[in-house]
Amino acid sequence: ISGIITPGFVNSHCHLELSHLKGKVKERTDGMAGFIRGLFAARFNSSSEEIHQAMMLADKEMHDEGIVAVGDISNFDTSLAVKQQSSIYYHTFVEVVGQDPSKVDSILEKAFALCDDFIFNTKGSASIVPHAPYSMSRALISAVNKNAFHKSKPVSIHMQESDDEFLFCKDKSGPLSNFFLDLGLNIRLFDNISDACPMLNTLPLLSDCKPLLMVHNTLTTAAQIDIATALHNNLYWCLCPNANNYITGRLPHLDIYNNDKLKVTIGTDSLASNHRLSVLSELKTIASAHQEIPFERLIKWATLNGAEFLGIDKKFGKIKAGMTPGLVQIENLNVENLVLNETSKSKLIY
Numbered sequence: 001i002s003g004i005i006t007p008g009f010v011n012s013h014c015h016l017e018l019s020h021l022k023g024k025v026k027e028r029t030d031g032m033a034g035f036i037r038g039l040f041a042a043r044f045n046s047s048s049e050e051i052h053q054a055m056m057l058a059d060k061e062m063h064d065e066g067i068v069a070v071g072d073i074s075n076f077d078t079s080l081a082v083k084q085q086s087s088i089y090y091h092t093f094v095e096v097v098g099q100d101p102s103k104v105d106s107i108l109e110k111a112f113a114l115c116d117d118f119i120f121n122t123k124g125s126a127s128i129v130p131h132a133p134y135s136m137s138r139a140l141i142s143a144v145n146k147n148a149f150h151k152s153k154p155v156s157i158h159m160q161e162s163d164d165e166f167l168f169c170k171d172k173s174g175p176l177s178n179f180f181l182d183l184g185l186n187i188r189l190f191d192n193i194s195d196a197c198p199m200l201n202t203l204p205l206l207s208d209c210k211p212l213l214m215v216h217n218t219l220t221t222a223a224q225i226d227i228a229t230a231l232h233n234n235l236y237w238c239l240c241p242n243a244n245n246y247i248t249g250r251l252p253h254l255d256i257y258n259n260d261k262l263k264v265t266i267g268t269d270s271l272a273s274n275h276r277l278s279v280l281s282e283l284k285t286i287a288s289a290h291q292e293i294p295f296e297r298l299i300k301w302a303t304l305n306g307a308e309f310l311g312i313d314k315k316f317g318k319i320k321a322g323m324t325p326g327l328v329q330i331e332n333l334n335v336e337n338l339v340l341n342e343t344s345k346s347k348l349i350y
Contacts, residue, residue: 004335006299007319008068008326008348009279010306013156013215013238013267016072016090017079020046020054021272028249032162033175035247039272048078054271055082062277063087066328066348069307069316071156071213071267073129077114083122090124091310093156097131099180099190101139108143115149125311127153130206132161133198134168134176137191141205154310155206156213156238159199160220162248169198199224203231210234211309215267218244222256229262236263236309239301241285242276243269254286258293265306280330280346287340295338326350 018039025038046054059082062070069089072079075097083090094115098107111128118126130136130144144150160166167174171194172187180187195201199220206212214220214228215238229235241251246269257264268277275281283298303325307317316325327350332343 003329003331003333004338005319005349006066006328006330007303007317008328009066009302009346010069010071010265010310010316011062011067011268011277011279012071012213012236012265012306012309013240013269014062014070014072014277015270015272016055016058016070016082017051017074017076018043018270018272019058019277020051021270022054022275025272027246031175031248032164033179035273036176037179042272051078052081055079058271058277059086059088064348065278065280066326066346067277067279068326068348069310069312071154071306071310073156074114074118077117080117080121083118083124089312089316090122091154091312092118092122092124092126093129093154094118094126095129095131096140096144097135098140099135099137099185099187099192101137101191102189104137104140104143107140108147112149125153127155129155130157132158132165133193133202134165135192138193138205139191141193141202145206145208150209152210152311154211154213155209156215157202157206158216159202159214160224161216161218161244163219165198166196166219169193169201170196197224200227200231203228207232211236213238213265213309216240216244216252216269218248218250218252221253225256225262236265236305238265238267239286240267240269240274240282241289242282243267243273245285246273246275251285251289254290254293258290258297260297263305263309264301265309266302278346280340280344284340284342284344288342291339295340298340 304317
């Protein structure tokens with residue numbers, strides 16, 4: 001065998017149900033608001049069979065490249081059938097959205113029903129999670145937090161992904177405000193986070209969500225991370241650099257995560273915002289931008305940290321007697337110095 005062997009990869013943030021949108025949402029079009037507009041325009045223009053086949057293909061490609069477990073965002077039950085037959089372990093994050101505080105109960109009722117579907121009809125697990133500070137009322141975020149159903153279950157939230165998010169959370173201005181108005185929504189009813197730093201004002205509302213995964217973090221700073229870790233004692237940080245590049249053309253401040261004090265994971269986001277659902281591709285992007293990040297640390301981000309976050313580290317995440325983490329072969333890398341390059345590739349061998 002050439003190359004090296006690692007445990008199976010854990011993709012901690014994915015949107016499998018958007019797989020049919022590959023290549024249908026333009027790259028770097030007017031930031032987050034532009035991406036969401038493109039997503040809305042394309043999402044419901046495919047048949048159920050096309051959607052299903054795209055998810056089946058995406059699931060197979062993830063498996064073949066070495067992904068053994070996925071934290072997957074779902075807004076509907078469309079991915080249920082794929083997850084029932086998949087060789088991959090899926091934890092489904094049933095995502096809730098809604099800025100009107102009067103609709104909290106009805107939103108949660110639907111979310112609980114969907115969550116039960118995934119729990120009882122797949123081999124994986126599920127939990128209800130908030131989408132993002134700009135798309136939810138404070139009341140809905142608090143309702144997710146206080147629900148005992150989620151104690152000790154993993155929770156994720158999209159966080160500080162674009163300038164649009166900061167503008168809207170600060171004073172309901174900017175491109176996201178224009179997008180919501182174009183949808184005919186009355187933003188005066190919105191009870192979402194209202195401050196210059198969405199993350200630091202959301203975290204107190206999610207104090208009981210442990211562990212909690214902060215996803216994307218494109219604009220998050222080292223100083224904000226220091227404050228965040230003081231506010232919440234079980235935070236994980238998910239990096240999806242290829243999706244950040246696709247949507248905004250910007251990478252997170254990757255260097256600030258290069259220490260053992262932070263629990264970092266790797267995600268792929270969706271095929272609406274990425275060319276591939278490949279953990280290795282994300283690692284190559286990080287390694288190319290920051291060669292000082294050790295290869296061993298990158299592998300830990302892609303394996304053990306994600307398994308710990310999902311609560312499956314007794315089976316996945318490391319090669320150890322009694323565990324069945326899957327084995328991945330990484331080829332075409334500098335074995336002596338453990339350096340990835342553009343031609344590096346991975347495959348599941350066991």
